[in-house]
Amino acid sequence: MARMKFVCDAERCIECNGCVTACKNEHEVPWGVNRRRVVTLNDGVPGEKSISVACMHCSDAPCMAVCPVNCFYRTDEGVVLHDKDVCIGCGYCSYACPFGAPQFPSLGSFGVRGKMDKCTFCAGGPEANGSQAEFEKYGRNRLAEGKLPVCAEMCSTKALIAGDGDMVADIFRNRVVKRGKGAEVWGWGTAYGSKPAGQPAVVAPEGAKS
Amino acid sequence: MKHALFIFTGVALLCACGEKPQNLGVSTKDDSAYSGTGKSFSESGWKSGDKASWESHLKARGQNTQNEYTKTN
Numbered sequence: 001m002a003r004m005k006f007v008c009d010a011e012r013c014i015e016c017n018g019c020v021t022a023c024k025n026e027h028e029v030p031w032g033v034n035r036r037r038v039v040t041l042n043d044g045v046p047g048e049k050s051i052s053v054a055c056m057h058c059s060d061a062p063c064m065a066v067c068p069v070n071c072f073y074r075t076d077e078g079v080v081l082h083d084k085d086v087c088i089g090c091g092y093c094s095y096a097c098p099f100g101a102p103q104f105p106s107l108g109s110f111g112v113r114g115k116m117d118k119c120t121f122c123a124g125g126p127e128a129n130g131s132q133a134e135f136e137k138y139g140r141n142r143l144a145e146g147k148l149p150v151c152a153e154m155c156s157t158k159a160l161i162a163g164d165g166d167m168v169a170d171i172f173r174n175r176v177v178k179r180g181k182g183a184e185v186w187g188w189g190t191a192y193g194s195k196p197a198g199q200p201a202v203v204a205p206e207g208a209k210s
Numbered sequence: 211m212k213h214a215l216f217i218f219t220g221v222a223l224l225c226a227c228g229e230k231p232q233n234l235g236v237s238t239k240d241d242s243a244y245s246g247t248g249k250s251f252s253e254s255g256w257k258s259g260d261k262a263s264w265e266s267h268l269k270a271r272g273q274n275t276q277n278e279y280t281k282t283n
Binding site for chain 1: 239240241242243244245246247248249251252253254255256264265267268269271272273275276277278279
């Protein structure tokens with residue numbers, strides 16, 4: 001069974017923001033909501049690194065754990081999606097997410113927080129695949145069209161890779177072997193590691209037998 | 211007549227007092243991605259509803275569009 005995952009190769013990302021633009025255009029994401037963004041570490045310093053960040057569709061997603069109305073669900077492909085008809089816009093998921101993925105459109109004069117919006121791995125939502133209702137709430141459902149997320153497909157340097165976890169890991173491993181450096185995958189352990197995403201490692205108490 | 215009007219008004223007012231179900235939980239009726247959209251935007255090369263063909267199509271697409279080493283080396 002396919003388990004969809006993202007990897008951003010910090011050795012390749014040139015901070016062009018093509019992924020951000022492609023995502024906003026494909027899904028007609030409103031002002032103030034960025035499902036994907038590019039973060040640069042040590043900006044302006046030689047050796048700076050840029051990473052494209054969005055929902056990583058964690059194996060053990062903390063947003064799912066904290067949601068008081070249980071609006072999240074996971075598809076058979078491992079994509080973490082949510083039902084906007086159930087979401088109450090409380091914002092707990094945004095506090096729990098280690099990647100800052102959940103976004104909230106500001107509505108009205110007082111900036112009332114609307115329903116949560118986030119990357120869907122271009123997999124839409126609970127409405128019928130490819131329907132107008134699905135598009136208006138969640139954007140295009142490219143997976144159901146036999147395509148991969150547009151951010152990764154549009155990436156000019158192929159820094160952002162998306163797809164089945166085995167394939168993604170295979171491509172990245174091959175790159176690292178060829179170039180001989182840059183094996184660090186930002187966010188991979190946090191999102192897909194054995195411990196819950198965003199939580200510190202459990203340290204065994206002193207004297208405890210392992 | 212007055213009596214009937216009173217009953218009708220009462221029923222009309224009480225109609226708003228119905229309670230909608232407020233069950234906790236998410237809809238799980240989401241269609242599988244491999245079931246397709248039935249739209250012309252879909253990629254050719256796989257069969258809607260066939261999970262194996264959808265998976266192999268996506269793997270091939272991922273390798274072709276994201277792994278330039280298969281083309282250059």
